[in-house]
Amino acid sequence: MAAAADRDTKRPARMSVWLDGKAASRGRRAGGDQPSGLDRERITSATVRLLDAEGLAKFSMRRLAAELDVTAMSLYWYVDSKDDLLELASDAVAGELVLPDPDADPDADWRDQLRDLTQGYRALLVRHPWLSPLVGHFLNIGPNWVALSLCVQRLIRRTGLPPERQAGGIAAVFQFVYGFGTIEGHFRKRCAEAGLTQDEYFAHAMGAVGGRAELAPVMDAAREMVEARSGETVDDMRDHDFTSAVDLLIAGIEARTVR
Amino acid sequence: MAAAADRDTKRPARMSVWLDGKAASRGRRAGGDQPSGLDRERITSATVRLLDAEGLAKFSMRRLAAELDVTAMSLYWYVDSKDDLLELASDAVAGELVLPDPDADPDADWRDQLRDLTQGYRALLVRHPWLSPLVGHFLNIGPNWVALSLCVQRLIRRTGLPPERQAGGIAAVFQFVYGFGTIEGHFRKRCAEAGLTQDEYFAHAMGAVGGRAELAPVMDAAREMVEARSGETVDDMRDHDFTSAVDLLIAGIEARTVR
DNA sequence: ACCGATTCCCTTACACCGTACAAGGAGCTT
DNA sequence: AAGCTCCTTGTACGGTGTAAGGGAATCGGT
Structure with missing residues (x-):
């Protein structure tokens, strides 16, 4: 199945x-x-x-x-x-997630807290690849999930985003992390099951894809994007993408903030 | 199950x-x-x-x-x-997704094309709620998925985002839509199965949650966020959130663009 | 016209799943 | 000692994906 x-x-x-x-x-x-x-x-x-x-x-x-x-x-x-x-x-x-208390320290930068929280959430989804299908399926109103969403809510309020945009902001950030962590966790699981490292698996997949002429443009595009990034391992690339995506989200929040 | x-x-x-x-x-x-x-x-x-x-x-x-x-x-x-x-x-x-051809019309605004594409993808996930678990589980290298990702790639290239940020940008946008569409589709399915409209279901859930004192803060927070948004129906709120999230992403892309 | 190979479909069977139901046993209270 | 409640178990039902092999129809070659 x-x-x-x-x-x-x-x-x-x-x-x-x-x-x-x-x-x-x-x-x-x-x-x-x-x-x-x-x-x-x-x-x-x-x-x-x-x-x-x-x-x-x-x-x-x-x-x-x-x-x-x-x-x-x-x-x-x-x-x-x-x-x-x-x-x-x-x-x-x-409950494994360590939550910041956004209201405790008024001098703390919401940017840092957001970065930590998204990294934590991502790591959680990767550590427990079985989690994301469940998150998608249940209401997530257990005590720990509630604590998380309250925390997220307080955090977003401190960004200065106008109230009617806050829900959208939360969605943009956390649905992204959810999607990202889901894929990443799943991929890692596949590698583990096949007994390969991520890079080996990646190479193997590229090889298999290379056998099909009609997939050539995908190969090119993939190669192109790989070269555009600094890292060499799959892990490096993913970290790079994740942080740059979060960075992009933060930039978006700042741009839509009332000053 | x-x-x-x-x-x-x-x-x-x-x-x-x-x-x-x-x-x-x-x-x-x-x-x-x-x-x-x-x-x-x-x-x-x-x-x-x-x-x-x-x-x-x-x-x-x-x-x-x-x-x-x-x-x-x-x-x-x-x-x-x-x-x-x-x-x-x-x-x-x-294959139901209608893809723009970003390179065909050099005058077309990538913003509009991105908005259309994200809305289309979202609608797809909502129309076929069974899709998102599969998207999470397979490699998605069938012809239609490949066409989509090539299109996305060309589209993102036209934003002016520097190459090393493009993968992150793609992730931010499409993982978000994936997560959003997943939840939305699942919720709608639940409503349909229970024979309720989304608003009825929402009210019902709020009622059930209201019975638990420890969940009071969630209720408050939810009410607060509901009031902050213009729409009255669940659908309105979701549309609002989605478009404002995409808007935020676009703002983020613009902010990180080389000019 | 015959024959073997290929293509297509069905029957049977296995190991496994979630869980309803009811009977049983252990320990406490009376 | 009887009874009660809490907990555990055995058995059974109706489902699942699919491996293995049988049989019929049709094909290509003669």
């Missing part, structure tokens, strides 16, 4: 674990521990570990259960569905 | 239908028609129709086969795998 783009059966139509999910207090019985040592947090963290290790495609309730020495159905005592579990995992890793 | 983010079994590790796929010439036998009227083009167009109608989640080889009055395995004569088929479908709809 290709893309983790969908999960919907015909059930009631939930919006989010955070709204309709069963109480998180499952587990924690009065007297002592659970027979199996299971626990919502242990489950989500095992989920994250598995997703990191083997990807969204290979993740299954049965596989996770095996990892926890338990049957698949036991998990359903703590979680309503696989989707809910994934939503929990998504919020869990969102 | 949630996201169509993945399909990888343990097979040889293909890169793309366009590189290793079986010859497209399957079908078209010399003397007359196929016994079942099957044909690679008929299959892909049926795939697109089904994906549009029921989404990536519900799409399956068996379902498609039923639509074509054929068994599932028959399809595998024309296509190596479900993934290959999806890649074909992806390129098929990419």
Whole structure:
């Protein structure tokens, strides 16, 4: 299968674990521990570990259960569905982001904070390539995602962008990072699976493409753009592109700012 | 299930239908028609129709086969795998985009062309919500995707952006549109599935969120941003955000341009 | 007109998925 | 000791993608 783009059966139509999910207090019985040592947090963290290790495609309730020495159905005592579990995992890793507090230090430059935050978000998406399909699919209203979007909101307010442009600014910046991180993470995952470095994989792809005459213009264009950039490795080029894109966004914000 | 983010079994590790796929010439036998009227083009167009109608989640080889009055395995004569088929479908709809020819009319303003192209791309992603997971997952080197990226490349070259910034500019613009269109398309799909208009759904979600005290700041922030914008419907707000984001990107490009 | 090769489609079967359902066992309260 | 609640498990259903092989129709060459 290709893309983790969908999960919907015909059930009631939930919006989010955070709204309709069963109480998180499952587990924690009065007297002592659970027979199996299971626990919502242990489950989500095992989920994250598995997703990191083997990807969204290979993740299954049965596989996770095996990892926890338990049957698949036991998990359903703590979680309503696989989707809910994934939503929990998504919020869990969102908590890895270190958020600046834009209002704490009035002298801090929003430019620096924006650069840090976008780099952090990008790194997050790359570190957990399974994340971006989920971000695209859920409402992202878990505590950590909420914290992030509040932070982003405060940050953008400090740019001086007029209020009616702020939402557009947020979209421009963070949808960009989302798209960029998605592609980058996916590419890196592909390389890892093929057992190649990024540069090897890139060379391999170029070779394969080179075999097709009709793709020649693409090759030319690609070569051209590669030469225009300073770096030599794929990583260098990507870093260059990312920072120059963010730089461009910052320039755009400044240009649309009331002074 | 949630996201169509993945399909990888343990097979040889293909890169793309366009590189290793079986010859497209399957079908078209010399003397007359196929016994079942099957044909690679008929299959892909049926795939697109089904994906549009029921989404990536519900799409399956068996379902498609039923639509074509054929068994599932028959399809595998024309296509190596479900993934290959999806890649074909992806390129098929990419062909719906009308591309400007930036070099044809030297007087045309690149700003207008960029606005048109981004709107077209956005509309494409919204019209086919199943597309974006696929775009994230494949190499997108089918003829139509290639045509698009060549066009984008020529377009960006006309902005006056210095060469080493062009890749970043492309990324900033098109990853943004990708992210934006992904979210928008997904949201609209959700609404349609729930049988609600976007505004009803939005109101419903706000109501549900309002039930949780810890989410109050989000509500406030959301209200605030809603009020800052002119439009009243969700659609209006989104259009406003999109155009203002593109406007911001254009401003950024201009600011980083050599004159 | 015959024959082997090619092309096309179908049947069967496998391993896997998410999860509904109901029965069971352990521990606490009474 | 009985009963209750919490937790775990076994079994089963209806789906998935697709490997393997069978059989029919049609082709090219004779």
